[in-house]
Amino acid sequence: MIPNLKVIFLFLWLLHCGGGNVDVQQKPPIQVAFLKEGISIPCEVIFPYMPKYTKFSIDYYWINSLDQKTSICSREENVAIPSGKENKTAALPYNYRIMSVENSSSTGTYYCKVKWNDIQKVGKGVFVHIRDTGYISTTSGWEILVTLTVLLAVLSITATALLLWKRKVLCPRRNQPNILRQKVETQLPSASPPPLPPPVYDSLDVQQVDVYSSLENNTNNPSHRKNPPGKTPKKQEALEESSDTLYENI
Secondary structure: OHHHHHHHHHHHHHHHHHHHOOEEEOOOOEEEEEOOOOEEEOOEEEEEOOOOOOEEEEEEEEEOOOOOEEEEEEEEEEOOOOOOOOOOEEEEEOOEEEOOOOOHHHOEEEEEEEEOOOOEEEOOOEEEEEEOOOOOOOOOHHHHHHHHHHHHHHHHHHHHHHHHHHHHHHHHHHHHHHHHHHHHHHHOOOOOOOOOOOOHHHHHHHHHHHHHHHHHHHHHOHHHHHOOOOOOHHHHHHHHHHHHHHHHHO
16 A cells, blocks of 8 residues: 555656756737737747646637637647757747737737647736837936926027027117117207297387387377377367257257
């Protein structure tokens, strides 16, 4: 009974050791592909150069977002053992190339499964994202902040330069009349202004004074009061007599 148990444990140990020497790896874990472009499914098989492990089969398949499994292809491999490398571990790539992707629904996780006689290993899979347009990388917040700061600095410098330029161009034009006036005053310091013509009111005042003087002469002369022009003393007496007779008749 005991020898039988030893044989069983030895067989399990050998199976465990043999199975621990084989593995399947898939790197990188994420890929991005575009429509009408090809994708590559990585598959690296690790096994010892032993007749038991040099013959195996590889299955490629993918699982979409709805957890639906689709088989891609299957292949058989029989690796020859190089001389001098018996019982040594080998890591051989068996990547599969899909030449063209027709639609974006091909997005999913692609797997590589390797099967020996009594051992089966499956890779962790590679997620392939199919895009219609080019990939746009996202920028971090500090990069956006630096870009905005630089842009604002450039705009402020440009605005300041434009203001200074306008001031230099427009200020001389505004000061040109004052400059010309100063030049004229400096060129003719002793020139006296031309005599002004006599105002019109002066001639009027002279005539008015003559009129007033003539009026005063008339008032001062008693002959002009008693004998107004156009009337003689005889006529005046006749008028007085007619008025008296009219008063007596009334």
